[in-house]
Amino acid sequence: ASAAVVCGVSILMLRFVMNIAPARPLETFRDFAVLALITQLAVILAPLLILTFSLTTNPARTLLLRWPRPLTIPAAVLLALALHPAVRALQVAVMEQLYPPNEEMIKLLVQMQELFNAAPLWAVLGIIAAVPAICEELAFRGFILSGFRHLGRKWRAIIFSAIFFGLSHAILQQSIIATAVGIVIGYLAVQTASIWPGVLFHLVHNSLGVLTSRPELVQQFPALARYLGAPGETGPLYQWPSVLACSFVAIGLLAWFSLLPVAKSDEELQREEIARIRDAGPELD
Secondary structure: OHHHHHHHHHHHHHHHHHHHOOOOOOOOHHHHHHHHHHHHHHHHHHHHHHHHHHHOOOHHHHOOOOOOOOOHHHHHHHHHHHHHHHHHHHHHHHHHHHOOOOHHHHHHHHHHHHHHHHOOHHHHHHHHHHHHHHHHHHHHHHHHHHHHHHHOOHHHHHHHHHHHHHHOOOOHHHHHHHHHHHHHHHHHHHHHOOOHHHHHHHHHHHHHHHHOOOHHHHHHOHHHHHHHOOEEOOEEOOOHHHHHHHHHHHHHHHHHHHOOOOOOOHHHHHHHHHHHHHHOHHHHO
16 A cells, blocks of 8 residues: 555656646647647556566566456447536536636636647547546556555445546646546446556546547537537536436446456455454354
8 A cells, every 4th residue: 555655646746846846838739739648657557567567576566467358348338428417517516616627727728629629539649538538547447556456445446546536637627527437437447446447447437538528529419519519618518418318328327337356456355354353252252
């Protein structure tokens, strides 16, 4: 668990240094792509690899690189598709009602969106979806989650790793959303004992955010426009019937994941054994 804290704090400190360091304005998508790649590789992946290969005896086990049960892969993809409308509704509530960003932040977000729309779709998906899905999942649901599971309580591990994941995002409003999404991904990692369902969830979730904000795709597919509804200040809005229907599907998928047998850590098994002995104490006497 201490190694998980060291990894999480190292990422946050490097992120802080990146934020305060002077940088040239992001005038093109290439400028943003270079900055994003440096952040993923130097801030997140580098400390993860250093700590993994210096502190662990079985990196593959620590990073949950085992292949999961086959059905968990399509289930994770479907969960990302079903949960995205609810996450988008939460984002609207946070960014437009609970804690609206200031004018400078709105201007920056609009500028970023213009850069994304002008860039090739494959490049945007690679930088926004594919690279973070691999680097961030290895760090937060691999090393950090595995480390916190040595506390003996899986939900503490899930929540603590999700908090670090949320804090690693530069914008406060994004941090709130990322923490909530991180709890879901952490739950997938624990229930499947593998990082790959979470990687696919992360990839699909971020890809949906890119695809639904591309005006040419919305114009090309009128059915998508009806599904999304009217545009909001921070992006397209899903229709409430779509949000509710997809949320029920997501709840069903999470219930299915809860039925999977879970590979527990030694500390979790010890804590369960201690609880069993304590509960059976009067009978043993």
